[in-house]
Amino acid sequence: MAEKGKEKENGKPLEEVVKEKVKKEALSWGEWVRGWFYLAYEMLFQRIVACNLENPMPLPPINDLTYIVTGSTSGIGKEIARQLAEAGGHVVMAVRNTKAANDLITKWQEEWSGKGLPLNIEVMKLDLLSLDSVVRFADAWNARSGPLHALINNAGIFSIGEPQKISKDGYEEHLQVNHLAPALLSVLLLPSLIRGSPSRIVNVNSIMHYIGFVDPEDMNVTSGKRKYTSLVGYSSSKLAEVMFSSVLNKRLPAEAGINVVCVSPGIVQTNVARDLPKIVQAGYHLIPYFIFSPAEGSRSALFAATDPQLGELCEALKAEDWPVCAFISHDCRPANPSEEAHSVETAYKVWEKTLEMIGLPSDAVEKLIEGQEVECRYGGSSQSQ
Numbered sequence: 292m293a294e295k296g297k298e299k300e301n302g303k304p305l306e307e308v309v310k311e312k313v314k315k316e317a318l319s320w321g322e323w324v325r326g327w328f329y330l331a332y333e334m335l336f337q338r339i340v341a342c343n344l345e346n347p348m349p350l351p352p353i354n355d356l357t358y359i360v361t362g363s364t365s366g367i368g369k370e371i372a373r374q375l376a377e378a379g380g381h382v383v384m385a386v387r388n389t390k391a392a393n394d395l396i397t398k399w400q401e402e403w404s405g406k407g408l409p410l411n412i413e414v415m416k417l418d419l420l421s422l423d424s425v426v427r428f429a430d431a432w433n434a435r436s437g438p439l440h441a442l443i444n445n446a447g448i449f450s451i452g453e454p455q456k457i458s459k460d461g462y463e464e465h466l467q468v469n470h471l472a473p474a475l476l477s478v479l480l481l482p483s484l485i486r487g488s489p490s491r492i493v494n495v496n497s498i499m500h501y502i503g504f505v506d507p508e509d510m511n512v513t514s515g516k517r518k519y520t521s522l523v524g525y526s527s528s529k530l531a532e533v534m535f536s537s538v539l540n541k542r543l544p545a546e547a548g549i550n551v552v553c554v555s556p557g558i559v560q561t562n563v564a565r566d567l568p569k570i571v572q573a574g575y576h577l578i579p580y581f582i583f584s585p586a587e588g589s590r591s592a593l594f595a596a597t598d599p600q601l602g603e604l605c606e607a608l609k610a611e612d613w614p615v616c617a618f619i620s621h622d623c624r625p626a627n628p629s630e631e632a633h634s635v636e637t638a639y640k641v642w643e644k645t646l647e648m649i650g651l652p653s654d655a656v657e658k659l660i661e662g663q664e665v666e667c668r669y670g671g672s673s674q675s676q
């Protein structure tokens with residue numbers, strides 16, 4: 292008889308085999324309750340927890356460093372772009388509404404005039420609802436052969452109360468805008484990030500990933516196994532982003548000099564609630580004490596993009612083989628992502644499924660780091676260093 296606890300099936304310990312067979316189909320009650328508790332806690336106490344932070348937050352010298360900020364025509368991204376430019380950075384506003392971005396630049400230049408050199412800020416077209424657009428953006432940027440010091444994946448949607456929508460690429464829209472398109476952009480821009488190293492990928496995530504659950508075999512939530520709501524779409528897309536970021540961070544060798552960080556901006560008064568009925572929006576705007584302004588909400592992303600010491604934390608986590616990437620909370624302190632985000636097995640499945648969905652080969656990261664070409668199913672082009 293086999294010794295107790297040592298039984299094996301196909302060379303694997305039985306415990307592991309059983310775990311694999313009993314596939315998790317949702318968060319446990321405990322995880323779900325804890326997730327909602329963290330959310331309520333952030334909503335009620337974020338201002339007290341972050342009371343030590345200045346607003347706007349002073350930034351370290353960033354002259355001549357280049358930042359790409361997605362979704363910088365509104366809310367948190369608009370603040371991130373303006374503050375980085377005013378601190379001397381070269382900012383690329385990667386947006387779908389280029390007219391709105393150019394109007395903002397004109398306004399910011401006028402307000403800034405007389406305070407220093409004109410702001411070094413430009414606009415490039417990027418629509419995350421089109422993976423072709425992501426590849427075209429990356430091609431255009433990489434063709435400059437210049438360095439990139441931080442990619443700030445800020446753009447996001449939360450279509451509260453809306454029915455499920457599928458993009459023209461065939462993906463649930465929250466998943467595409469909040470996870471798939473930023474993942475594709477991050478991988479395709481690796482050659483430029485290597486040129487800018489030490490450099491960072493900063494993903495503006497959310498405390499709501501705590502109530503998210505990702506089934507790698509049903510990332511679109513269309514199989515009928517789970518009922519789709521906008522809350523499920525949003526929270527799952529944010530959890531998928533943490534999982535993908537954690538695997539990407541691990542796969543980037545120290546020599547590449549690129550760190551991946553996720554941040555929570557807090558609960559912030561922006562256009563994110565644009566889909567709510569007008570009456571609910573009015574209520575949302577009546578509780579400003581609890582809700583951060585966009586400037587307050589931009590601090591964690593600005594910190595993650597510019598703090599000179601943060602790279603050490605990222606390297607230490609990697610050296611300890613910590614299962615998740617660095618996660619910076621709305622108070623600019625390191626925090627622990629959700630328990631589900633720590634599931635290494637699911638994270639690797641999400642990684643593989645994501646690469647498949649965004650049309651990249653499984654060794655895309657390794658090839659790009661070595662300076663080789665990578666074929667992408669979208670955009671009809673190939674990328675190289």
Ligand SMILES: NC(=O)c1ccc[n+]([C@@H]2O[C@H](COP(=O)([O-])OP(=O)(O)OC[C@H]3O[C@@H](n4cnc5c(N)ncnc54)[C@H](OP(=O)(O)O)[C@@H]3O)[C@@H](O)[C@H]2O)c1
Pocket residue numbers: 361362363364365366367368385386387388417418419420421444445446447448449468495496497498555556557558559560561562563564
């Ligand atoms: N506000 C909060 O309480 C909160 C909390 C946690 C996390 N976040 C995260 O913070 C990030 C910024 O959100 P926000 O609150 O600042 O919301 P926001 O005011 O609605 O800004 C979102 C930005 O994303 C852009 N965007 C949306 N869809 C896009 C697409 N298909 N292609 C390119 N850009 C697109 C928007 O562009 P248009 O103006 O053209 O639509 C806008 O510039 C998001 O990732 C969000 O999930 C927000």
